[in-house]
Amino acid sequence: MPSKGRLSEIAEELLSQAGLKYRRQNRGLFARVSGLPIDIIFLRTDDIPTLCAEGAIDMGVTGSDLVEESGYGVSDNASPIETRMQLGVGRCRLAICIPDDSEFKSAKDLDTKRIATSFPTVTKTYLAAHHATSHLVSLSGSVEVMIGLGVADAIVDLVETGSTLAANRLRILEEIGSYETVLIQGKNCRDKETADRVVRRLEGVVIARDYSLLEYNILRSKLAAAEAITPGFNSPTVNSLEDSDWCSIRVMVKRKEVIDAMEKLEALGASAIMETAISNCRL
Ligand SMILES: Nc1ncnc2c1ncn2[C@@H]1O[C@H](COP(=O)(O)OP(=O)(O)OP(=O)(O)O)[C@@H](O)[C@H]1O
Ligand SMILES: O=P(O)(O)OC[C@H]1O[C@H](OP(=O)(O)OP(=O)(O)O)[C@H](O)[C@@H]1O
C-alpha cells in the first residue's frame, strides 16, 4: 500500500470497504490484516511496481502511470508484474505542457529542446515515436515551475483538474496517456488463492461504486423496450405484479447513466422508478 500521498487515502478506503481490516500504528510501515493471511507493507507509491516485480511484495496498489514508468508494465508473458484490476479511482492524464503563449505546435517541435519531468522513461518513448530527441531533466516534483525557472522549455507531468497548469500559465500541447489507480500482482506471487480473494473482494467494491440498483414497474407489453434502456449486467430480473398486465424490474445501471435511463423509462410509461445505492456486490 502507498505509505502517504493521495493514493494512500484512496487505497485505505478501498481496502476497508472490501472488508480487509488492519490497524496501522503511528504511521508504521507494517500491518497485519485480521482474519486473512495478508501482511501489508507501506511503501512509496512509485517504488511499488519495482518491489512487486522484484518479488518483495506479492500485490500492490499504485498508479498505472508509475507501472508504465517502471518499465515492468508491458503486458506480455515475460513481464514480472501483471495488472489485476483497474480500481476506477485516481484518474489522471500525463501530458506535454508548454507556456500559454508558446508557439510549439506538436511534440516534434520539441526536438533538441529541454523537457522537465518525473516520467523520463515514458516521455522518452513518446518523443522517440514522434521523431523528437529532447534533453530530459529528471525531477521528482514541482515540475510546473521549471519553465519559469528557466530549467526547461516544456514539461511532462500529470494533469487532473488542470488547476496547477492554469496557476503556472501553462497549457497542454499533447496528451501522452490516461491513467488510474491499479492493483498489480507479481508473477511469482506466493499465494495466488489469497490474491484471487483480494481481487474478488475489491471487484465487489469497485463495481458497486460504479453501479446503482434501479427498480421500476412497467407494462409487460413494454418490457422489450424497457430492457433495451436498462439491459443490466446479464439481464434484468423480472417479477410479476398482482395486475398481470404489469411487471416489476430490478436491474443494475451505471450510476452516471441512471438519470438518463429514468427519464427514458418514465417516457415509456414506467412507474415507481427507484434508484438504490449498492455498497458491495458479487456478480
Ligand atoms: N492530480 C494528480 N496529481 C498527481 N498524481 C495523481 C493525481 N491524480 C491521481 N494521481 C495518481 O497518484 C499517483 C501519485 O500518488 P502518491 O501516493 O505519490 O501521491 P502524491 O500526493 O503525489 O504524493 P507526493 O506528495 O509524494 O507527490 C500518481 O502517480 C497518479 O497515479
Ligand atoms: O491538474 P491538477 O488537479 O492541478 O493536478 C496535477 C498536479 O498534482 C500533482 O502534484 P502533487 O500535488 O502531487 O505535487 P508534487 O508535484 O509535489 O508531486 C501533479 O504533479 C500536478 O502538479
Ligand SMILES: [Mg+2]
Ligand atoms: Mg505528487
